[in-house]
Structure formats: structure tokens, C-alpha cells
Amino acid sequence: MEIPSATVSGVPDPLPEGLLVLDVREDDEWRAGHVEGSLHVPLMELGATYTELPRADQTLVVCRVGSRSAYAAGFLIQQGIEAVNLEGGLLEWYAAGRPLVTDEDHPATVL
Template identity: 40%
Template sequence: MMFFGEDVPAVAVTDVPQDAYLLDVREQDEWEAGHIPTAVHIPMGELSDRAAEIPRDRDVYVICRSGVRSAQVTVALNNAGWRARNIDGGMKEWAGAGLAMVAESGAAPRVI
């Protein structure tokens, strides 16, 4: 596990604004199993190619399964001029808080 110290601005799942730009950086199978209905999916490995899709005029809230990948992405985005925040605890915490999720298959959403 990597520790990022105080360099990673983070928010609790319950503090994510309703109209936030949510960036989900998990892999395709994780996304399909369950994701936030309003999130934008750009897997971590595709970020450098797809960075232009991420708005620079608003805060970006980054989420993964547990918060580790999203912390790395948050640091990278902030270093490149975005205003990014890591969502503490990731999708595991989001699901645990009973917040809205959908699955691509129409099945009950889950975090894998």
C-alpha cells in the first residue's frame, strides 16, 4: 500500500457535492458491476490519452474501489493543473454509505 501523506486533497463520500464531476478510474469489469449513475468512466490506464475529456473549469472528484488508485490520479491531475479531490474509501465506502449505484447489466450493483 502506498501512503500519500497530506498531499492528496480528499473528501468523504457523504461530502461529495450533488452536482460534482465524478471521475471513476476503475477497470471496465469493476465499472460494469456497479458505479455511480452520474460518474464519468476513464480507466486509470487511459487517462493520459483521454485527459482532454476532463473539465478544467470545475473540481474533479476521483473514485476507485478503495481510494488508492484514485489518490494517485488525484495527485497527477493536481500536478497537471486540474483541481482534483480523492474520494476517501472509494466505491467500497460509497456502497457502504448506501449511496446511489447502478450496474450495466441491470443486475443489483456491487463493488468488485
Template identity: 40%
Template sequence: MSEVPTISVQDIPDDAVVLDVREDDEWQAGHAPGAVHIPMGDVPSRLGELPEEEPLPVICRSGGRSLRTVQWLVQQGFDVVNVEGGMRAWGGAEKKMVADSGGEPTVI
């Protein structure tokens, strides 16, 4: 298997557009302010909704789902990168997050 392109959270601007492939409850608890939410299982049917950002950072909670999503999207010809450590690393780096609930954003 070829090397999967990755990026660290420190190399992503706080206002960057990222593709968040976590489930609805995870998204609602806390996400990057510039994120677009498409759960991993919905990505194949929603390719037309992918942001034009190139390379597009793809993020999940810890990096596993986004890794698989990046592998698949690369095979489809997309310019994407996996965010190392996912939202756990994002939160650990104290990068800005927002919550749909209006409460304190968290990574679940």
C-alpha cells in the same frame, strides 16, 4: 510529497459528477449514477474528456488508484480531489449506484 486533497463520500451529492478510474468489469458491476468512466491507465490520453466539475472527485474501488490519479492530475494543473475509501465507502454509505448489467449494483 504534498498533501493530496480528499473528500468523504458523505460530502458528495448523490447526483454529483465523479471520475471513476476503475477497470471496465468493476465499472459494469456498479458505479455512481453521475460518474464518468475513464480507467486510470487511459486518463493521460483522455484529458479532453474530463468533466468540467471543479473540484472533480476521483474515485476507484478503495482509494489507491484514485490517489495516484489525483496526484498526477494535480501536477497537470487540474482541480481534483480523491474520494476517501472509494466505491467501497460509497456503497457502505448506501449511496445510489447503477449497474450496466441492469442487475443489482455491487462493488467488486
């Protein structure tokens, strides 16, 4: 199956209404920095929790480099959810100067 993907430059800034950003990284990676407003569901939990995801026009799935998110996007598509993988992941996002936030008091980064 071909997984739809988007490059960082192809993702609108600011993010459009109706777009869910789903971060499938591990907890420590999430704490280091994430896209503001994104939803965190570690990949290993996605199979059990995908039915609880908020309704969205489209879901942009992100991870560190784009491999876990490609797997997750493929799974979501099989469940009838319109999902797109972020090519290059949050490393590319951060390198392109797109912002990341944290829930704690430290500068955001990508682990």
C-alpha cells in the same frame, strides 16, 4: 504532494452541478456498479485522455478503495485540474448506502 480528499459523508447528496465524478477502475469493476452520471476512464488510460475530460468546477476521483484514485487525483492536480480523492472509495460509498447504478440489468455492487 498532499492529495485533497473527501469522505463519503463530505460529498453532498445529491451531487452538485459542476462536479465531475471520474471513475478510474477497470471495465469489469465499472460494469458491476458505478455512481450515476460518473465518467469512466481506467487509470491506465488517464495519461493519454485527461485533456478530453469535460470541464468541471471540481473533479471527484473514485476507485474501489481510494488508492488508484489518489494517484489519479495527484496526476490531475499536476495538470492544473481541481481534483479530490474519495477516501475509502466506492466500498465506503456503497457501505454508506449511497446509490450505484449499472448499464445492464443486474443489481449494482462493488468489485
